[in-house]
Amino acid sequence: KAGVTQTPRYLIKTRGQQVTLSCSPISGHRSVSWYQQTPGQGLQFLFEYFSETQRNKGNFPGRFSGRQFSNSRSEMNVSTLELGDSALYLCASSSPTLGGTEAFFGQGTRLTVV
Amino acid sequence: AQSVTQLGSHVSVSEGALVLLRCNYSSSVPPYLFWYVQYPNQGLQLLLKYTSAATLVKGINGFEAEFKKSETSFHLTKPSAHMSDAAEYFCAVTGNAGGTSYGKLTFGQGTILTVHP
Numbered sequence: 051k052a053g054v055t056q057t058p059r060y061l062i063k064t065r066g067q068q069v070t071l072s073c074s075p076i077s078g079h080r081s082v083s084w085y086q087q088t089p090g091q092g093l094q095f096l097f098e099y100f101s102e103t104q105r106n107k108g109n110f111p112g113r114f115s116g117r118q119f120s121n122s123r124s125e126m127n128v129s130t131l132e133l134g135d136s137a138l139y140l141c142a143s144s145s146p147t148l149g150g151t152e153a154f155f156g157q158g159t160r161l162t163v164v
Numbered sequence: 165a166q167s168v169t170q171l172g173s174h175v176s177v178s179e180g181a182l183v184l185l186r187c188n189y190s191s192s193v194p195p196y197l198f199w200y201v202q203y204p205n206q207g208l209q210l211l212l213k214y215t216s217a218a219t220l221v222k223g224i225n226g227f228e229a230e231f232k233k234s235e236t237s238f239h240l241t242k243p244s245a246h247m248s249d250a251a252e253y254f255c256a257v258t259g260n261a262g263g264t265s266y267g268k269l270t271f272g273q274g275t276i277l278t279v280h281p
Contacts, residue, residue, distance in 0.1 A: 054207075081267040092274060093254065098267035106268040140207055144267055152198060153269060155207035 052077065054143050054156035062162045068129040071159045075122050075143030081105075082124040083153060084116060087138040096139075099124055131163045166191045166257050170272035178280050183227075183242040185275045187255030190236065197238045198256045198269070199229055208254065214238060225249070250279045 055074040063069050075082050083106075084096040095108040099118035116126040122143075128135055138160050142153035171186040189195055196215050200208040212223025219231045229240045238255060255272040 056207075083267040083269070085269075085271075093269075093271040095268050095270070100267065108268075142208075142267075142269075152210050152213050153267065154210070155200075157207045158205075160205070 054141055054154050056139075056141050056156035056159050058159060059157060060160045060162075062164060063131050065131055065133060065163055067131050068127060069131060069161060070125050070127045071139055071141075071161070073124045073126075073141030073143075073156060075124070075141075076145075076154055079143035079145045079154075080122055081144045082118055082122060083142045083144070084124070084126050085140045085142065086110075087140060087158070088136075093140070096126065128161075133163050135161065136163045137161060166195065166259060166270045168255050168257050168270055168272035170253075170255050170275050172275055173273060174276050174278065176278040176280065177245045179247055180244050183240070183245045183249065183277065185240040185253050185255075185277065187229075187238045187240065187272060188236050189238060189255070189257045191257055191259060193259045195257045195259065197229075197231065198258075199223065199227070199238075199240050200254045200256060202252045202254065202274075211240070211253075245277075245279045247279050247281065250277055252276045 057072045081100045083098040087093045098106040102118045113129045118124045138158045140158045142155045144151045144153045167190045169188045198213045199211040211227050212221045214221050214231045222228045227242045252274045254274050256269040258269050
């Protein structure tokens with residue numbers, strides 16, 4: 051069974067540009083979550099999508115947005131990039147059940163803003 | 165609201181020694197707790213999880229953790245450290261209120277484990 055796939059693995063963008071990151075979840079998983087990881091702030095929750103609907107949202111500015119498609123694949127977009135957006139962006143998928151579940155993470159996309 | 169505190173941002177042990185990584189949580193609902201490991205430039209790999217079944221949870225690579233409600237703790241241990249255990253470890257919590265919070269993990273700040281020969 052294929053794991054969570056994130057593309058691209060590395061990105062370099064210029065301040066003011068926008069960027070789109072992609073995440074393909076494990077087959078059958080309908081929940082996709084996004085996290086930002088930085089040395090200073092650690093791992094922070096961005097948002098979660100379930101069945102194409104945003105179910106939870108973290109405390110990030112509106113420049114950060116996402117969406118989920120009918121095949122559960124998800125994208126996140128960051129507009130008007132700032133230097134502080136440089137981070138490792140991690141995507142996780144899960145399959146909620148009443149018994150509890152774990153999130154499976156992708157390798158991440160390393161975004162560098164210059 | 166939920167939160168996680170990992171005591172000690174760096175832990176150093178000798179190969180063969182006991183590994184103990186501390187995690188305390190705060191949750192307004194019965195929590196689900198997880199330990200993840202991250203190797204450089206990699207994503208997170210699940211070591212083990214607590215989901216209100218047995219309080220002593222065994223995970224991969226010889227790790228285990230004990231859920232202690234009275235102490236709101238979920239410390240990670242391994243009897244004998246191996247060089248390959250050197251990595252960063254994260255404790256995380258999520259709520260189980262009707263199953264709507266599984267996708268939102270709150271992480272601790274992480275503990276970097278160094279293993280000396």
